[in-house]
Amino acid sequence: MKTSNFERKALAIPYALFMVFFVIFPLLVILYYGFTDGEGHVSLENFLNFFRSAKTVGTLIYSLVIAVMVTAICLLIAYPVAYILAKGEYARKHAFLMVFVLPMWINFTLRITAMKEILTVLEGNLAYHPFMNTIICMVYDFLPFMIMPLFNSLTKLDNSMLEASADLGANKWQTIFKVVIPLTIPGIVSGITMVFLPAMTNYVVLDMVYNSTYIMGSLIGSYFNAYDWNNGSLISAILLMFIGLFTIITNHLIAGEEGGRRR
Amino acid sequence: MEKDTIIELKDVKKSYDGNTTVIENINLEIKRGEFVTLLGPSGCGKTTILRMIGGFDTPTSGQITLNGRDISPLPPYERPINTVFQKYALFPHLNVYDNIAFGLKMKKVSKAETEKKVKEALEIVDLAGFEKRDIQTLSGGQQQRIAIARAIVNEPQVLLLDEPLSALDYKMRKEMQLELKNMHKKLGITFIFVTHDQEEALTMSDKVVVMADGAIQQVGTPEDIYNEPANVFVADFIGESNIFNGTMAAFHQARFADALFECVDDFEKGTKIDAVIRPEDVEIVEKGKGQLTGTVTSADFKGTFYVTFVQCGDFEMEVHTTKHLSAGAEVGLFVEPDNIHIIPYDNTINHYVGELGAFDAEKGLFVRFADVEIYVDYKKVYPEAKVSDGKLVDKSGNEIVTEGVNVVVYFNPEDGDMSDNKDEGIVTGQIVSFYYIGDHYSYTIRSKSENDYVIDDDSLWNQDDIVSVIIPKDSIKIQFMK
Structure with missing residues (x-):
């Protein structure tokens, strides 16, 4: 017994090492740089400066606006698609799913370049609508990441739930709003987490569509390019806090949903 | 007063993708306020019928009427019918109250009214005070009750129950059976219950519909079904x-198991029959005093009686008796005439519509039926014909055109045989059912194209075995179609 227990634990060692070197250690480095000044003294100066500067706060708000819009549009497009893919009655479901997920296999700069060409044909000059083009390209880029978790969640949803709802007098729309959406909230949440953070940071898309406004990712990039490890790390830490906060809130919401709604 | 019909199925058929038929032409009338059970082995189509009544499946053809109105095109939410699902299908995101109130909310019933009705429904299922509980905290039996409450709170005209007790343990199941029956009396609405458990069906129902292979085998009261099974399937299943x-030897006299029995059913002398005798209807008497004499091979105590097997020559009889007999004892067996149930033999067994092909001087006459294509001796079909110049001619020398002539081909189950070797027989299929008939087993083998072959065999094969059917050429009989 003893030996077998030991052997089992030993199997975790590579993963533990991986975690330490590639997750915990980098996080500590980020926190260290974020909350120290250039000489290694602990300081909140970077943190306070971030919120004092109109430029950085503006970037944060601009990033949030983009991320919220991209996530919302992705969700609105992905949910019906995932629903039809998961619950529709037709053969070759997975082939259709593949069509939506296939772009994930293609290099993302190539995809954005292709989208740029399409937009250029439609708009004439990309420079006229940098904001809209950013949203379009990001939605196109992140859509599969929203569809996959929703599809999984909807596939797991037992058809008897839909039948029970119809049996009790709910029409198709009522069933979707009263049963399907509440029961797929975990999928919705993981879809949002998959899209929201990349949408706040992926400044390559902005560069490619000639959107010169900074988002959080561009800030980090520019600080690091200037060898300002402290400010760059601080912004990463702030993003981390955002995501942490978001996860805590949504987990709370899910627990509330699954624990039965109170009257 | 004769109760009126609430639900009627008229010529209902259901097939998937146009080829797999699950329901074959069903006609069924259900009276208002009845407790009807659809009983049958899994895959017999009973759940499909329930789902069509509930609106979750639509018949491929035929009509389902409710109070005389065709409801087959209506979606489930427009039918005054509610269902208790097999796995309850309670909504995990809602508590007990909201689950039960779901249907009422959809109908926009006022809040006060909803609260009152939910409370009543919970009282009916004996779970008063459970409003605020989460579904996950309930036991299987409690979830079952909530599922029933959620359905009956809508005051449906018909309540459908899809094997609702199958997930419960034995004791709980027995309790719920009684409770459901009481609930049925109290509510006075029509219950349509689906189960594969014959005991459950007999205990609970006013009317039992026995199904097999997508067709109704018998409809009747539990007593009818048990005492007067319409065919061998029902007799064996219930x-x-x-x-x-056996055969009818004379008026009110049947011959089977190498003995003569007085009986009460009227059939013409010489009719082929199946005789059904319930084990509890066989009396053990002194050797020589009954219709049969045999040796006890085993006796197992089952609480209130002994399951005793008696070997009478080639035939084996199962007897349920309170007397304890030890193996080896010589006894007589006696069966009262009205305890022998005679079923006329199904004359369609192993009868196929076929077609003749061209005559070949070397191989013989080509016949095609069911899955089979063989050459047979032409004398089977044209006893007076002759071969002349490689052609088949009649008495006056005119050539007989055989191609395209429709015939009926049949063979006796006892002439057929089965084999594991695929190449040995003329068709392969799966054993879909079998019965023990006194001294042998009767197997039904179904081929891929859904043709059934009935073969008698002494040895025991397994359900679902893939076997090859051997039909000796000599035993095949061919008649012209009338």
Whole structure:
């Protein structure tokens, strides 16, 4: 017994090492740089400066606006698609799913370049609508990441739930709003987490569509390019806090949903 | 007063993708306020019928009427029918109250009214005070009750129950059976219950519909079904039974198991029959005093009686008796005439519509039927024909055109045989059912194209075995179609 227990634990060692070197250690480095000044003294100066500067706060708000819009549009497009893919009655479901997920296999700069060409044909000059083009390209880029978790969640949803709802007098729309959406909230949440953070940071898309406004990712990039490890790390830490906060809130919401709604 | 019909199925058929038929032409009337059970082995189509009544499946053809109105095109939410699902299908995101109130909310019933009705429904299922509980905290039996409450709170005209007790343990199941029956009396609405458990069906129902292979085998009261099974399938499926092949020897007299029995059913002398005798209807008497004499091979105590097997020559009889007999004892067996149930033999067994092909001087006459294509001796079909110049001619020398002539081909189950070797027989299929008939087993083998072959065999094969059917050429009989 003893030996077998030991052997089992030993199997975790590579993963533990991986975690330490590639997750915990980098996080500590980020926190260290974020909350120290250039000489290694602990300081909140970077943190306070971030919120004092109109430029950085503006970037944060601009990033949030983009991320919220991209996530919302992705969700609105992905949910019906995932629903039809998961619950529709037709053969070759997975082939259709593949069509939506296939772009994930293609290099993302190539995809954005292709989208740029399409937009250029439609708009004439990309420079006229940098904001809209950013949203379009990001939605196109992140859509599969929203569809996959929703599809999984909807596939797991037992058809008897839909039948029970119809049996009790709910029409198709009522069933979707009263049963399907509440029961797929975990999928919705993981879809949002998959899209929201990349949408706040992926400044390559902005560069490619000639959107010169900074988002959080561009800030980090520019600080690091200037060898300002402290400010760059601080912004990463702030993003981390955002995501942490978001996860805590949504987990709370899910627990509330699954624990039965109170009257 | 004769109760009026609430639900009627008229010529209902259901097939998937146009080829797999699950329901074959069903006609069924259900009276208002009845407790009807659809009973049958899994895959017999009983759940499909329930789902069509509930609106979750639509018939491929035929009509389902409710109070005389065709409801087959209506979606489930427009039918005054509610369902208790097999796995309850309670909504995990809602508590007990909201689950039960779901249907009422959809109908926009006022809040006060909803609260009152939910409370009543919870009282009916004996779970008063459970409003605020989460679904996950309930036991299987409690979830079952909530599922029933959620359905009956809508005051449906018909309540459908899809094997609702199958997930419960034995004791709980027995309790719920009684409770459901009481609930049915109290509510006075029509219950349509689906189960594969014959005991459950017999205990609970006013009317039992026995199904097999997508077709109704018998409809009747539990007593009718048990005492007067319409065919061998029902006799075998409901309760224990001894089944024997035989013939009518005279008026009110049947011959089977190498003995003569007085009986009460009227059939013409010479009719082929199946005789069904329930084990509890066989009396053990002194050797020589009954219709049969045999040796006890085993006796197992089952609480209130002994399951005793008696070997009478080639035939085996199962007897349920309170007397304890030890193996080896010589006894007589006696069966009262009205305890022998005679079923006329199904004359469609192993009868196929076929077609003749061209005559070949070397191989013989080509016949095609069911899955089979063979050459047979032409004398089977044209006893007076002759071969002349490689052609088949009649008495006056005119050539007989055989191609395209429709015939009926048949063979006796006892002439057929089965083999594991695929190449040995003329068709392969799966054993879909079998019965023990006194001294042998009767197997039904179904081929891929859904043709059934009935073969008698002494040895025991397994359900679902893939076997090859051997039909000796000599035993095939061919008649012209009338």
